[in-house]
Structures are given as structure tokens and as C-alpha cells.
Amino acid sequence: MASEPAAAPPATEPTNDGVRVVVAWLVLSAIATPLVAIYVGPLIPPGNGSVQAQGQTFSNQVMTSLITPVLCLMVVFFAYGLVKFHAKQREAALDGPPLRNDSRIQILWIVITSTMVLFLAGFGTYELLKDGAGGGQGPNPVALPANHKAAYPIQVIGQQWQFTYRYPRLGGMESNQLMLPENTLVVFHVTSLDAIHSFWAYELGVKADANPGVDNVAYVETKGPMTVHVRCAELCGLWHPYMFDNGYVVPHATFTHWAAHAAALYQSIKGYVNRPTSKGGAPFAYTYLPEPTRRAG
Amino acid sequence: MTDASLAAPTPPLWRRLIGFNFITALILGVVGWYVGWFGAHAITATSLDYYADTDYNELSVYLAYIGGVVGFLVGLGFLNYPIARLRGFPPSLREKEEGGWTRYFSLCTDHKVVGIQYLWGIGLFFFIGGLNAMLIRTEQLSPHSQVFPMGTYLTIVGLHGTMMMGMMTSGILGPFANYLVPIMIGARRMAFPRIEALTFWLLMAAGAILTTSIFFGGFPTGWTGYAPLQTQANPGIDNYIIFFALVGLSMTLLGVNMIATVLTMRAPGLTWTRLPIFVWGVLSTAVLMVLAAPVLIAVLSMGAFDRTIQTTFFNPSGGGSSYLYQNLFWVFGHPEVYILALPGFAIVLEILPVFARKPLWGYRLAVAGLLGVSLLSWFVWQHHLFVSGINGDLRPFYMLSTELISIPTGLTFLCGMMTLWRGRIRFTVPMLFCLAWFFNFLIGGLSGVFLSDVPSDVTTHGSFFSMAHFHYTIMGGLVFTFFAAVYFWVPKMTGWQLNERLGKVHFWTMFIFFNSTFAPLFAIGFLGQSRRSPVYTSNLQFLNDWVSVSAFLLGISMLVFLFNLVWSLAFVKKPAEANPWDSRSIEFQLPSPVPVHNFDRIPVFSSDPYGYGEGPMPSLVPTGAPAGSD
Numbered sequence: 001m002a003s004e005p006a007a008a009p010p011a012t013e014p015t016n017d018g019v020r021v022v023v024a025w026l027v028l029s030a031i032a033t034p035l036v037a038i039y040v041g042p043l044i045p046p047g048n049g050s051v052q053a054q055g056q057t058f059s060n061q062v063m064t065s066l067i068t069p070v071l072c073l074m075v076v077f078f079a080y081g082l083v084k085f086h087a088k089q090r091e092a093a094l095d096g097p098p099l100r101n102d103s104r105i106q107i108l109w110i111v112i113t114s115t116m117v118l119f120l121a122g123f124g125t126y127e128l129l130k131d132g133a134g135g136g137q138g139p140n141p142v143a144l145p146a147n148h149k150a151a152y153p154i155q156v157i158g159q160q161w162q163f164t165y166r167y168p169r170l171g172g173m174e175s176n177q178l179m180l181p182e183n184t185l186v187v188f189h190v191t192s193l194d195a196i197h198s199f200w201a202y203e204l205g206v207k208a209d210a211n212p213g214v215d216n217v218a219y220v221e222t223k224g225p226m227t228v229h230v231r232c233a234e235l236c237g238l239w240h241p242y243m244f245d246n247g248y249v250v251p252h253a254t255f256t257h258w259a260a261h262a263a264a265l266y267q268s269i270k271g272y273v274n275r276p277t278s279k280g281g282a283p284f285a286y287t288y289l290p291e292p293t294r295r296a297g
Numbered sequence: 298m299t300d301a302s303l304a305a306p307t308p309p310l311w312r313r314l315i316g317f318n319f320i321t322a323l324i325l326g327v328v329g330w331y332v333g334w335f336g337a338h339a340i341t342a343t344s345l346d347y348y349a350d351t352d353y354n355e356l357s358v359y360l361a362y363i364g365g366v367v368g369f370l371v372g373l374g375f376l377n378y379p380i381a382r383l384r385g386f387p388p389s390l391r392e393k394e395e396g397g398w399t400r401y402f403s404l405c406t407d408h409k410v411v412g413i414q415y416l417w418g419i420g421l422f423f424f425i426g427g428l429n430a431m432l433i434r435t436e437q438l439s440p441h442s443q444v445f446p447m448g449t450y451l452t453i454v455g456l457h458g459t460m461m462m463g464m465m466t467s468g469i470l471g472p473f474a475n476y477l478v479p480i481m482i483g484a485r486r487m488a489f490p491r492i493e494a495l496t497f498w499l500l501m502a503a504g505a506i507l508t509t510s511i512f513f514g515g516f517p518t519g520w521t522g523y524a525p526l527q528t529q530a531n532p533g534i535d536n537y538i539i540f541f542a543l544v545g546l547s548m549t550l551l552g553v554n555m556i557a558t559v560l561t562m563r564a565p566g567l568t569w570t571r572l573p574i575f576v577w578g579v580l581s582t583a584v585l586m587v588l589a590a591p592v593l594i595a596v597l598s599m600g601a602f603d604r605t606i607q608t609t610f611f612n613p614s615g616g617g618s619s620y621l622y623q624n625l626f627w628v629f630g631h632p633e634v635y636i637l638a639l640p641g642f643a644i645v646l647e648i649l650p651v652f653a654r655k656p657l658w659g660y661r662l663a664v665a666g667l668l669g670v671s672l673l674s675w676f677v678w679q680h681h682l683f684v685s686g687i688n689g690d691l692r693p694f695y696m697l698s699t700e701l702i703s704i705p706t707g708l709t710f711l712c713g714m715m716t717l718w719r720g721r722i723r724f725t726v727p728m729l730f731c732l733a734w735f736f737n738f739l740i741g742g743l744s745g746v747f748l749s750d751v752p753s754d755v756t757t758h759g760s761f762f763s764m765a766h767f768h769y770t771i772m773g774g775l776v777f778t779f780f781a782a783v784y785f786w787v788p789k790m791t792g793w794q795l796n797e798r799l800g801k802v803h804f805w806t807m808f809i810f811f812n813s814t815f816a817p818l819f820a821i822g823f824l825g826q827s828r829r830s831p832v833y834t835s836n837l838q839f840l841n842d843w844v845s846v847s848a849f850l851l852g853i854s855m856l857v858f859l860f861n862l863v864w865s866l867a868f869v870k871k872p873a874e875a876n877p878w879d880s881r882s883i884e885f886q887l888p889s890p891v892p893v894h895n896f897d898r899i900p901v902f903s904s905d906p907y908g909y910g911e912g913p914m915p916s917l918v919p920t921g922a923p924a925g926s927d
Binding site: 046052055056059060063077081095096100101102105106109117120123125128129139141142194196202205206214231233234236237238240 | 448451519525526529613614619653654657659683684686687690696697700703707708721724735743746750752753759760823824825829831832908
């Protein structure tokens with residue numbers, strides 16, 4: 001159809017180009033969208049490491065399916081338009097038809113984009129408020145998962161350049177390794193001692209900035225045993241790129257066993273609690289004020 | 298008086314080298330730097346924070362840079378006119394009349410000279426920023442930190458980001474709006490020609506200061522400069538603060554100048570609905586600049602106070618908050634990304650009708666789209682802080698506002714696409730770059746859907762996904778349209794043609810390798826590599842190596858452009874026709890290059906410049922106007 005005779009139709013004469021594009025778009029979308037939803041969407045990380053991660057993956061799946069028709073429209077429009085309306089050499093001096101407006105198309109376009117946008121916002125809000133989606137929500141969280149009062153608290157203290165994990169239910173024991181019991185709702189209290197860090201437990205779908213003087217709360221419900229890659233996601237100075245470690249989700253028995261061992265293991269490097277204030281210690285709190293001294297320069 | 302000086306012969310070169318020019322500016326800049334440096338010692342107090350093993354403090358650094366910039370501007374002659382006016386001399390635009398190549402290195406009030414100054418000045422820093430990108434990708438070839446020391450790597454990342462975000466802010470408004478807006482609206486100059494020159498030279502001073510940051514230890518913060526990291530960083534961060542504050546000043550003045558020019562200096566008949574869409578884009582960008590850039594200056598000043606006189610705006614120990622910096626920075630920062638994107642929209646909509654040979658479809662809708670983006674961009678900034686813990690309960694609102702902004706952006710798409718529809722499309726080089734914009738910005742916009750959705754953003758935030766997203770919108774949106782504008786208007790600006798074949802080679806290599814560079818970064822981000830980190834899990838090495846090699850090829854594509862530019866403009870020098878694209882826009886009705894005074898008679902407009910297919914072009918020459926009425 002691209003090689004149709006060059007005889008240009010008069011400016012106002014209706015053509016069936018629009019019908020062709022719309023039909024091609026509908027057909028392509030009808031084929032592509034289910035394929036993307038079924039085969040591509042579930043592959044998108046973070047995966048099924050936790051209830052929250054699963055929720056994120058579902059969100060990604062829905063959004064990927066939703067943008068597929070948009071992509072299809074663009075592909076069809078430009079593939080058809082650029083081939084069909086390509087100026088032939090010998091008629092290069094001709095102008096196209098002076099179409100300046102069509103209010104039906106304008107209204108249709110605005111209605112469709114607005115509907116998509118409102119759906120996305122509503123869907124995102126629902127998914128967020130359901131269980132917090134694993135994100136940091138500040139000291140007064142609003143998106144609470146069911147049964148959040150029974151959540152197992154773990155404090156995450158960021159400093160240049162490591163995370164320290166503190167277990168209030170284990171007598172404030174501190175560890176440089178993240179251990180989580182399986183199938184448990186955990187609440188992270190994330191804070192920092194100096195610059196801004198961001199606690200990113202990739203497989204759990206958790207990310208929460210660590211701000212000095214702020215208790216940033218994030219909920220996550222673990223599933224089966226797994227390894228979790230933890231890294232800092234906010235540029236925090238010289239060794240930021242090396243601010244990562246591995247955490248583990250383990251069965252309850254293993255967790256209890258580890259806790260007993262770790263208490264002894266980390267006794268010698270116990271950080272802040274139970275150390276005299278004169279030696280840099282501080283009583284247990286959800287936030288600490290950073291030393292105002294300058295580190296570099 | 299003016300007529301006599303117009304006709305006066307140009308003085309010899311040695312005479313022109315003595316006086317207020319670039320060399321004097323450099324000398325006075327260095328003098329001013331030392332005056333500031335030692336001046337600080339005189340007023341310094343024991344309570345100031347001295348560096349451990351030196352006798353200087355932060356105050357010296359700031360006063361030195363301020364002194365240096367002031368000296369530089371005085372050397373260029375920016376004080377001459379105010380002093381002359383104070384001494385009772387009448388207003389004049391004398392600086393405009395100087396001829397020859399030296400005017401490109403001096404204070405010149407001809408908007409066309411400033412436009413070309415911007416083109417080369419911005420181009421220089423764009424090139425430096427691009428080289429930094431090459432260095433970043435070199436380091437990313439291996440999953441461990443191997444090529445650069447860590448501090449150097451972070452500085453390179455920061456320099457790349459800051460240079461691009463700071464300098465390219467004026468990447469289109471600087472060269473093209475300064476050159477074209479007065480012509481498009483039928484004026485002979487900008488509203489404030491000296492301020493126009495000032496914005497350029499401020500930017501050059503700023504660029505030099507940022508580039509020399511590496512001599513002061515660099516800075517580890519990236520382009521966002523988050524406090525408290527900013528407060529504890531090397532003296533190199535002072536270069537960052539001064540740079541961005543000067544850029545902010547330049548942006549504010551540029552915006553004020555653009556708004557004043559468009560509001561007050563339109564020729565007769567140029568009503569709001571006849572204004573070229575490019576001017577609308579410039580206007581909406583300028584409004585953002587004027588309102589956003591002062592916030593940047595304010596937040597950086599607070600950072601500078603924290604570093605010099607030990608205030609605690611951003612230090613929780615003293616009652617400050619690290620959120621304050623993030624909040625204020627993004628109040629500026631999000632309009633800033635639309636300051637980068639909007640001129641791109643406008644260029645696409647301006648160029649499409651010329652090569653589709655059709656009127657711009659839905660003119661009012663396109664204007665509404667530009668203004669809508671401009672307005673909504675004020676209500677979205679906390680989507681940069683979705684996981685920061687600030688205002689957790691406001692996240693649904695920011696999710697909604699962020700997604701709403703795709704409606705006016707979609708209007709730009711609709712108008713562009715419907716302009717192409719049933720056109721007679723000519724695939725010239727500028728047109729190819731505009732068509733690539735549709736593809737790039739579509740990918741950028743659709744990936745933005747994931748970032749605007751809070752649950753999805755939890756994983757993508759701060760990862761290479763967001764980095765790929767904004768490179769698709771900024772590089773795919775701004776830089777591609779920048780090149781469209783270069784190929785479209787540089788023949789008009791310089792009077793010499795660019796090589797079409799090399800232009801097509803540049804386009805295709807750039808388009809292919811741009812996508813080959815940034816598309817895999819979406820996957821890398823989803824797979825868990827955080828931004829600004831040269832250390833990543835080894836399973837990502839193949840993708841990263843692919844990206845790096847593509848990035849190097851993208852760099853070579855830029856060298857093709859550079860070669861084309863230098864070869865065509867300096868060696869071939871094939872004269873450009875007045876109207877090589879059969880455009881109906883007014884600048885193409887003037888000779889190439891445009892004469893100093895633009896128009897012999899101020900034109901009178903009776904239509905917008907998009908009447909393709911609507912019969913012969915209406916005359917722009919006023920008929921029956923009394924002599925001297927212009």
C-alpha cells in the first residue's frame with residue numbers, strides 16, 4: 001500500500017487511513033497485551049521474595065500490560081504514517097492538506113489518557129495502602145499491613161559505610177549481618193548516624209532512606225528461606241559503592257539458634273547501647289543525632 | 298553620534314586587545330580571586346572552621362570565587378555602562394556595534410552574537426560532560442572498582458551530572474532562543490541586551506569553576522549535592538555550590554529577559570495565537586526558570602552557610618534537617634527537568650510542520666500542553682522522595698500529580714502525530730532527530746510510569762532504572778532536539794551549510810547507539826544495580842559491558858557531529874540559502890546569516906507561520922507605513 005499512485009487526494013476528501021491504523025492497532029494490541037501480561041510481566045523483578053515484593057511484581061505486571069497498547073499504537077502509527085506519507089521525490093514541492101484541528105480526536109485523546117492516568121493512580125494508591133509496598137514511610141506510617149502491631153522490629157542503622165542491624169527483642173543486640181525469621185511480618189526502623197543512606201533489601205522489595213535524626217519505618221512480610229542482597233541506594237560518600245552485604249531469611253529454629261550465638265559473637269563489638277556516653281555510646285533510641293564534626297578536608 | 302560610530306573603521310588588533318575584553322577579564326578574574334582569598338583572612342574569626350593543616354577556611358574559598366567572578370565580569374566591561382549612566386551619559390547599545398571575531402570574546406549586546414557564543418560555550422561544556430560519561434562507562438566495564446580511585450570516580454560522576462544538568466539547562470534557550478526569539482517576534486533585540494550577555498558570561502565563569510573542582514579534591518555527592526554529605530565534603534564541593542548558584546543566577550536572568558521580550562516586544566499583528574510554538578515553549582520554560590532557579594540559589598546558600606559560618610540548616614544536631622535540603626532541592630529540581638524537556642517539545646512542534654508540509658495541528662492544544670506541563674511540574678517534586686520517609690501520607694497525591702503530567706505531555710504527542718498525519722514528510726536530518734524524539738520520549742515517559750507508581754518505585758528508585766529513564770527523557774528529549782535545532786538553524790545562524798550526508802551518519806549512529814546504551818540500563822536497574830556505583834554483582838557484567846561499548850560508539854557518533862561542524866563551518870564554507878527548508882517562518886525570510894539589525898522595517902504579522910498548503914505566504918513587509926514609523 002506504500003506504493004500507491006502518487007496522485008494526492010484533495011485536501012478535504014476523507015481517506016480510510018485512520019480506519020486502517022485503528023484496526024491494525026486493535027489487532028496488534030489484542031495479540032500483544034495478553035502475551036506481555038502472561039509471559040513478560042511475571043519476569044519483572046523484584047520477584048516473590050516477600051509479600052511486598054510480590055505486590056511490586058504484580059504492579060509491574062499490570063503496568064507493563066497497560067503500556068503495551070500505547071506502544072502498539074505508536075508502532076502502528078509511525079510504521080504506517082512514515083511509509084504512507086513519505087514525500088515522493090517528484091512531488092517534493094507539494095504541501096500536505098491543511099488540517100488544523102479535529103475536536104473529536106482531541107476529546108477522545110484526552111478522555112483516554114485521563115482514564116488511564118486515573119486508573120494508574122487509583123491502582124497505585126490501592127497497592128500502596130494495602131501493605132506499604134515495602135517502602136520507607138517515615139516515623140508515622142499510614143500504609144499499614146494487617147496485624148502490624150505484632151510485627152517483629154529490627155532497627156537498621158546506616159553509617160559511613162555500613163549497616164548495623166539491631167534487634168530490640170533480643171535485648172538490643174547488634175549485628176552486622178541481617179538475619180530474618182521466615183514467614184514473619186518485620187518492621188524496619190531505618191535511621192542514620194551521619195549522611196543520608198538508603199537501605200535497599202533487593203529481594204524483599206524494601207527500600208527506605210536512612211536520614212540522620214529520623215526514624216523511617218518500612219514493613220515487609222518474609223516468605224521462605226532465602227539470601228537477600230542488601231545495598232545502600234543513596235550516594236553517601238567515598239565508599240558508598242562498597243556499602244553492601246548479604247542478609248538471610250531463615251527458619252525460626254535457625255534464627256533462634258543464630259541469635260544465641262550472635263549475642264556472644266558480637267559482644268566484643270557491641271556498638272552504641274550499653275557503652276558509656278563518654279565513649280560514643282548512647283541509650284537505645286530510634287534515632288541518634290550525628291556528630292557535627294567534619295569528616296573530610 | 299551612532300551613525301558616525303557605525304561608519305568608523307575598526308581599530309587595529311593591538312588596540313582592540315587593550316581594553317575590556319576576554320584577556321582583561323581573565324587577568325581581573327585572577328586578581329579578584331586573590332583579593333577575595335586574602336580579604337577573607339582580614340575578616341576571619343577564630344570561630345570559623347579551619348581546615349586541619351592549612352591556614353585557610355571555607356570563607357576564603359567562597360570570597361575568592363565571588364571576587365574572581367566579579368573581576369571577570371568587570372574585565373569584560375559589565376560595569377562600564379552603569380558607570381557611564383551614573384556619570385550622565387545617555388543610554389546606548391554601543392557594545393553591539395563592534396565588528397570582527399573579537400566580539401565573540403567580549404560583552405556583546407547583539408542577540409545573534411550571544412546566541413552563537415552560547416552555542417560554542419555550551420557545546421564546549423557539553424563535550425567535557427560527555428567525556429566524563431565515557432570515563433564512567435570505562436570504569437563500569439568491570440564489576441569492581443579498577444580504573445579510577447573511588448573519590449575520582451565519584452567526582453567524575455558528579456561532574457558529568459552537574460555539567461549536563463547545569464549547562465544544558467540553557468542548552469536550547471541559550472543558543473536558539475537568544476538568537477531566534479527576537480527574530481520570530483519581529484524585534485531587533487532582546488528586552489535587556491546586557492543582561493542577555495551577562496547570562497552567558499556567568500555561565501562560562503560557572504563552567505570554569507566547576508571544571509576546576511578536580512583540583513580541590515572533587516566532590517562525592519553527585520549532581521544533587523545532598524546535605525549532610527555536602528557539609529562534610531572536600532573543598533571541591535564549594536566549586537559545585539558556586540557553580541550551581543551562578544547557573545541559577547544565569548537562569549533567572551535569562552528567564553526574566555525572555556519573558557520581558559516576549560511580553561513586550563512582539564511586532565504588530567503577532568497575537569498570542571500567531572506566536573510560533575517555539576516561542577510558547579521558550580515562554581513556558583522561562584517562567585519555570587524564573588520561579589525555580591531562585592530556590593536553587595537559596596538552598597545552595599544555606600549549604601554554603603553551613604560550610605562557612607557553621608549554621609545548621611541541614612544538621613539535625615543543631616535543629617536542622619537533612620529533609621530540608623532534599624525538599625528545597627527538588628522544588629527546584631523537578632521544574633528543572635521540565636526546563637530541560639519543554640524546549641525540546643517546542644522544537645519538535647516547530648520543525649514538524651516544515652517537513653510534514655502541513656500546518657501545526659491543534660495549535661491551542663499544543664500551547665495548553667506546554668503550559669500544562671509547566672504548571673503541573675510544580676506539584677510533583679516529592680516523587681523523588683517516595684522512600685525517604687518525608688510525608689508518607691502525601692505519596693498518593695504525588696503519585697497522582699506525577700501521572701497527571703502525562704496528560705499535557707500526551708497533548709504534545711497528539712499534536713505532533715496529527716501534524717505528521719497525511720503530510721508530505723521529508724526525511725531531512727532535523728526531521729529525523731525530531732522523529733527520534735517521539736520514540737525516545739515515549740520510552741522515557743512509559744518508564745516514568747513505573748517510577749511514578751510508589752510500589753514499583755520502591756525497587757526502581759535510586760537504581761539504574763531511574764538513571765536510564767531520565768537519560769531517555771533528557772538525552773532523548775533534549776539532546777536529540779538540540780541537534781535537530783543545530784541542523785535546522787545553524788545554517789541560518791552562520792550562513793554556511795552543514796553536510797547532509799555526515800548529518801545522516803551522525804543521526805543513525807547516535808539513534809542506534811543511544812538506544813543500545815540506555816535500553817539495557819532499564820534491565821540493569823531492575824536487576825538491582827544502584828546508581829553511581831562502580832561496584833556491581835558479576836552477573837550484570839555482560840549487560841554493563843554491552844552498555845559501555847555502545848556508549849563509546851555513541852561518543853564516536855558525537856565526534857562525527859563535531860567533525861561535520863568544524864569541517865562544514867571552518868573548511869568547506871558552502872553558503873547556505875536563505876530558506877533551505879521552504880519554511881514559512883520569518884527567520885527564513887531573512888538573508889543567511891541574519892543582518893545585524895534583523896529587519897529593515899519591523900514586520901507586520903497577519904497569520905501564524907504554519908500555513909503550509911494554505912496558499913501563498915502573506916507578506917510580512919508592512920504596506921503603507923509612514924516613513925520612520927519603525
